Amino acid sequence: xxxxxxxxxxxxxxxxxxxxxxxxxxCGDYAILKAVQNTLAELEADPKNTVxxxxxxxxxxxxxxxxxxxxxxIHGRSPAVATGVKLSNPKLDxxxxxxxxxxxxxxxxxxxxxxxxxxxxxxxxxxxxxxxxTKGQYSPTSKIGTRSPSTPxxxxxxxxxxxxxxxGVGGTFIxxxxxxxxxxxxxxxxRAHGHRGTSFVEIFQNCIVYNDGVxxxxxxxxxxxxxxxxxxxxxxxxxGKDKSKGLVLNMEEMRLEAVxxxxxxxxxxxxxxxxxxxxxxxxxxxxxxxxxxPVALGVLxxxxxxxxxxxxxxxxxxxxxxxxxxxxxxxxxGQTWTVE
Amino acid sequence: MSxxxxxxxxNENRQEIESAVVRxxxxxxxxxxxxxxxxxxxxxxxxxxxxTFPDFPAEIRAPAGTTFGVSAxxxxxxxxxxxTSGDQLDVLVVMNPAALITNLADVKxxxxxxxxxxxxxxxxxxxxGYTESPLENDSLEGYRLVKIDMSRLTVEAVKxxxxxxxxxxxxxxxxxxxxxxxxxxxxxxxxVDWLKTKFAxxxxxxxxxxxxxxAGHAFGETAEMPAELGxxxxxxxxxxxxxxxxxxxxxxVSFGLLAGSQLAGLNISFCSYPITPASALLHHLARxxxxxxxxxxxxxxxxxxxxxxxxxxxxxxxxxxxxxPGIALKMEAIGLAIGTELPMVIVNxxxxxxxxxxxxxxxxxxxxxxxxxxxxxxxxxxxSVSTPSDxxxxxxxxxxxxxxxxxxxxxxxxxxxxxxxxxxxxxNPSTYERFDVEFRTDPENFHPFLRDDKTLAxxxxxxxxxxxxxxxxxxERSYDTGHISYDPDNHQKMTDVRAAKINGIADDIPxxxxxxxxxxxxxxxxxxxxxYGPINRAVNNMRDDGYDVSQIxxxxxxxxxxxxxxxxKTYDQVLVAEMNTGQLRTLLRAEYLVPAEGLNKVNxxxxxxxxxEDAIRIRLEK
Numbered sequence: 030x031x032x033x034x035x036x037x038x039x040x041x042x043x044x045x046x047x048x049x050x051x052x053x054x055x056c057g058d059y060a061i062l063k064a065v066q067n068t069l070a071e072l073e074a075d076p077k078n079t080v081x082x083x084x085x086x087x088x089x090x091x092x093x094x095x096x097x098x099x100x101x102x103i104h105g106r107s108p109a110v111a112t113g114v115k116l117s118n119p120k121l122d123x124x125x126x127x128x129x130x131x132x133x134x135x136x137x138x139x140x141x142x143x144x145x146x147x148x149x150x151x152x153x154x155x156x157x158x159x160x161x162x163t164k165g166q167y168s169p170t171s172k173i174g175t176r177s178p179s180t181p182x183x184x185x186x187x188x189x190x191x192x193x194x195x196x197g198v199g200g201t202f203i204x205x206x207x208x209x210x211x212x213x214x215x216x217x218x219x220r221a222h223g224h225r226g227t228s229f230v231e232i233f234q235n236c237i238v239y240n241d242g243v244x245x246x247x248x249x250x251x252x253x254x255x256x257x258x259x260x261x262x263x264x265x266x267x268x269g270k271d272k273s274k275g276l277v278l279n280m281e282e283m284r285l286e287a288v289x290x291x292x293x294x295x296x297x298x299x300x301x302x303x304x305x306x307x308x309x310x311x312x313x314x315x316x317x318x319x320x321x322x323p324v325a326l327g328v329l330x331x332x333x334x335x336x337x338x339x340x341x342x343x344x345x346x347x348x349x350x351x352x353x354x355x356x357x358x359x360x361x362x363g364q365t366w367t368v369e
Numbered sequence: 370m371s372x373x374x375x376x377x378x379x380n381e382n383r384q385e386i387e388s389a390v391v392r393x394x395x396x397x398x399x400x401x402x403x404x405x406x407x408x409x410x411x412x413x414x415x416x417x418x419x420x421t422f423p424d425f426p427a428e429i430r431a432p433a434g435t436t437f438g439v440s441a442x443x444x445x446x447x448x449x450x451x452x453t454s455g456d457q458l459d460v461l462v463v464m465n466p467a468a469l470i471t472n473l474a475d476v477k478x479x480x481x482x483x484x485x486x487x488x489x490x491x492x493x494x495x496x497x498g499y500t501e502s503p504l505e506n507d508s509l510e511g512y513r514l515v516k517i518d519m520s521r522l523t524v525e526a527v528k529x530x531x532x533x534x535x536x537x538x539x540x541x542x543x544x545x546x547x548x549x550x551x552x553x554x555x556x557x558x559x560x561v562d563w564l565k566t567k568f569a570x571x572x573x574x575x576x577x578x579x580x581x582x583x584a585g586h587a588f589g590e591t592a593e594m595p596a597e598l599g600x601x602x603x604x605x606x607x608x609x610x611x612x613x614x615x616x617x618x619x620x621x622v623s624f625g626l627l628a629g630s631q632l633a634g635l636n637i638s639f640c641s642y643p644i645t646p647a648s649a650l651l652h653h654l655a656r657x658x659x660x661x662x663x664x665x666x667x668x669x670x671x672x673x674x675x676x677x678x679x680x681x682x683x684x685x686x687x688x689x690x691x692x693x694p695g696i697a698l699k700m701e702a703i704g705l706a707i708g709t710e711l712p713m714v715i716v717n718x719x720x721x722x723x724x725x726x727x728x729x730x731x732x733x734x735x736x737x738x739x740x741x742x743x744x745x746x747x748x749x750x751x752x753s754v755s756t757p758s759d760x761x762x763x764x765x766x767x768x769x770x771x772x773x774x775x776x777x778x779x780x781x782x783x784x785x786x787x788x789x790x791x792x793x794x795x796x797n798p799s800t801y802e803r804f805d806v807e808f809r810t811d812p813e814n815f816h817p818f819l820r821d822d823k824t825l826a827x828x829x830x831x832x833x834x835x836x837x838x839x840x841x842x843x844x845e846r847s848y849d850t851g852h853i854s855y856d857p858d859n860h861q862k863m864t865d866v867r868a869a870k871i872n873g874i875a876d877d878i879p880x881x882x883x884x885x886x887x888x889x890x891x892x893x894x895x896x897x898x899x900x901y902g903p904i905n906r907a908v909n910n911m912r913d914d915g916y917d918v919s920q921i922x923x924x925x926x927x928x929x930x931x932x933x934x935x936x937x938k939t940y941d942q943v944l945v946a947e948m949n950t951g952q953l954r955t956l957l958r959a960e961y962l963v964p965a966e967g968l969n970k971v972n973x974x975x976x977x978x979x980x981x982e983d984a985i986r987i988r989l990e991k
Contacts, residue, residue, distance in 0.1 A: 046840070048852065048853075076838050077832070077833055077834060077835050077836070077837075077838060078832070078833055080683075080832050082679070085843075092840050092842070093840050093842070093852075093853065095840075096838055097838055098832035098833075098838050098839070098840075099838075099839070099840035099841070099842075100679070100682050100709075100840070100841060100842065101840065101841070101842025101843060101844065102675065102678075102679075102705060102842065102843060103675070103701050103702065103704075103705050103843055106671060106672070106675040106702065109667065109668075109671065109672035109675040109676045109679070110675045110676065110678060110679035110682070111679060112665070112667075112672070112676045112679065113638060113640060113665075113675065113676035113677060113678060113679025113680040113681075113682070113683070113687060114679040114680065114682060114683040114832070115683075116638050116640075116663050116665055116676065116679075116680055116685075117636070117638050117663070117679070117680035117681075117682075117683035117684060117685035117687075118683045118684060118685075118831075118832070118833065120833070121683065121832055121833060138668055138669060138672075139668065139671075139672055139675075141668075142667075142668040142672065341663060341665070342663075344658055345658045345659075345661055345662075345663065347658075348658035348659040349658070349659050349661070351659075352659075353659065353660070353661075354657065354659035354660035354661075356624075356627060356628060356631060356660070356798045357797070357798055359624065359627070359657070359660075360614075360624060360795050360796070360798070361612065361614070361795060362614075363614055364410050364413075364414070364559070364614065364615070365612050365613060365614045365795065366413060366414045366416075366612070366613050366614075367610075367611070367612050367613070368416065368608045368609070368610050368611060368613060369610055
């Protein structure tokens with residue numbers, strides 16, 4: 030075992046275990062692992078109070094590579110396992126890691142309920158739009174027409190939008206980043222960690238073997254500026270090279286439109302300002318799809334709300350305010366009688 | 370007017386009887402469960418031993434007057450030890466025709482049938498399937514039929530309280546209770562007190578119910594009923610001295626889980642999903658927040674099981690509960706608990722199946738599921754509850770085994786035990802031996818799967834403990850480090866040690882005793898779970914008649930007690946009586962090659978004593 034006692038500040042490598050990382054060479058998961066380890070070091074997280082919980086899938090191997098507490102569970106159930114961990118000990122800092130099949134297909138129900146309850150965990154969804162570990166079948170986030178071993182003529186069902194799903198079930202923190210935007214991802218992870226409640230982070234992650242390049246239409250360097258908008262609370266929604274483009278809110282049609290500054294008399298004053306407490310705006314941002322609109326990355330939505338785990342324990346404290354329960358008294362509750 | 374209007378005077382001419390079986394049956398809305406529980410409470414207070422069996426419809430609000438909306442409550446009370454809720458009814462009280470047609474077959478020949486004639490309207494008769502009123506033809510000739518227009522008499526009794534006809538009729542269950550109280554010379558005070566407390570904020574409702582209760586009682590006294598009905602006296606039973614209460618199986622298991630967690634020094638995280646008949650456990654534990662009990666109504670059965678396991682991983686006692694179909698959904702999570710060797714308790718309130726089956730009817734058909742029902746070789750201890758009060762000790766034992774051996778443990782109870790009640794000599798919690806859990810905190814030579822030499826249990830580490838960070842999971846673990854291992858020899862070794870750990874529990878549980886009769890002889894009747902009562906009564910009755918028969922009743926289903934094979938082989942015949950098609954019988958045959966035979970039934974109802982006596986007689990007279 031790689032036992033570490035924290036003498037002062039930990040480095041990213043102190044959060045790595047001695048286990049050989051077994052993702053395919055070039056997998057996007059490596060970059061995410063690095064970003065998470067960096068982030069924990071920067072946050073000065075305490076490894077002994079940190080728990081990684083995962084389900085099944087490539088992404089779900091994550092806990093084995095983190096020098097913290099870790100629980101690799103069963104397919105789709107990691108949000109429910111993490112709920113139990115937090116109910117038992119709300120002080121633990123819990124990260125839930127899984128892929129799109131794990132969290133939106135077999136575990137979609139648990140993901141929904143963890144988010145709507147606002148359990149205080151970071152929920153990292155590695156979305157590569159494919160089943161990797163089972164060798165390449167299409168997933169619930171795959172685009173229509175995805176050819177895979179199970180859909181040789183192309184998939185025919187509508188994909189789910191992870192961020193819209195999380196917004197729709199009442200999520201209090203909805204964010205997005207990609208595996209290759211190392212700095213951006215770290216800043217999003219830090220925000221997620223700071224949020225009390227379910228912090229939903231969708232990370233677009235490239236599967237080099239079964240779905241290589243599926244996100245390149247907005248992640249490749251040549252198109253990045255035009256096809257990504259990095260949203261920040263209180264800042265105008267600008268994007269493009271030299272921030273020459275922006276989003277305006279078409280009030281008549283209740284939708285966002287991409288515009289170019291200087292064209293048709295558009296000035297920066299016309300550009301919508303990001304308000305991460307506005308769920309409608311967040312929903313519109315989550316809906317945007319290239320090539321007509323850029324992909325919105327960053328913290329789309331964030332609101333402060335009570336967490337389920339703290340409310341559960343608040344009720345317990347309330348019930349105890351007149352003293353701890355007495356088992357003998359409980360057993361003698363109701364009608365009793367004495368036999369001489 | 371005093372609250373207890375008629376005087377509770379002892380009737381000199383009461384016929385003394387040893388025990389009686391009374392069933393109240395009516396529409397779901399007639400309050401039969403409440404009536405039955407009042408009669409139970411009063412019988413207990415007056416010193417009888419007793420056993421009850423509530424029988425309610427699967428529908429929440431079935432259309433009034435229909436046969437599938439009939440709700441019934443049966444009580445067997447006596448001056449002797451009462452082992453079951455009774456084979457046949459001495460008295461059946463029916464509040465409508467549907468209740469009569471669905472319950473009449475259980476009345477013994479010559480038994481008393483008391484019917485609310487006011488509810489035998491053409492409409493109600495048609496709904497129940499009668500073409501003419503059974504109260505007016507000779508179809509009830511073999512019974513002592515008492516027709517009383519309870520509906521009208523109740524409305525009259527409560528009219529001074531200004532209630533509507535409909536509201537007034539709601540008290541007719543209390544009228545019927547008053548009449549039965551009079552029949553058995555019972556005091557009304559406990560019911561009066563209860564009504565006053567229950568309806569403290571609605572005094573007119575309380576008063577109307579009390580008036581109806583008194584009116585029913587007075588009717589018995591003044592309406593020259595004795596000739597028709599007879600009045601009876603059931604003396605106090607010989608019962609061990611102490612303080613008693615009535616307890617249902619759901620209550621005893623919930624109390625036992627709390628007591629067991631305290632003995633282990635753990636907090637409970639009880640994670641469940643509503644399902645009949647298991648939900649009562651969640652309801653009871655949800656009210657124990659002042660003990661620090663966390664209850665979680667999960668989004669589904671799987672989440673309930675996995676959240677419980679997550680809680681155990683974090684250092685609480687994770688408990689989940691369900692009934693057969695829900696348990697099936699939990700099995701993958703239970704497999705993970707077996708693989709990661711974390712403690713967990715799973716309470717299975719069995720019901721008739723397969724699939725949805727008969728949700729409100731009892732069965733013992735999850736033994737296979739409990740012992741064998743997982744993918745791969747996944748052994749797990751299984752223990753069973755035998756009577757409504759037994760759940761207390763069984764739940765404590767489940768927690769002891771789970772925490773000592775780092776394993777999930779399944780507790781098998783059933784729909785009958787869950788809802789049935791009996792008097793319980795309230796135990797003193799401080800007389801139970803503690804089994805405090807020692808979490809591992811020492812980093813010296815720590816590996817998450819290094820085992821205790823004796824128990825073969827691995828250490829339990831709470832996340833949050835310095836220097837013991839480690840990873841566990843569902844992929845096969847290396848024998849001691851717990852790291853992922855795909856090594857075939859390691860898998861063999863791990864499979865063997867998991868089995869050895871569970872088998873070893875046999876050395877830590879009591880040897881099997883003979884419940885009634887002696888070791889060795891012509892016939893042993895073997896049972897488990899809720900068949901305890903009827904088997905015990907039947908075996909004792911037959912022994913009194915000179916038959917060489919003994920009772921062996923198992924608490925431990927897996928692993929089996931270490932002396933069981935030897936014990937079974939001391940009998941010429943072994944008869945396994947269970948409410949399934951032969952699951953324990955198969956297990957005993959497979960384990961011991963004993964020629965066990967089965968006595969099996971699955972009609973949703975507990976064994977009758979008579980059925981068991983017949984089976985014993987046939988085997989000993991052939």
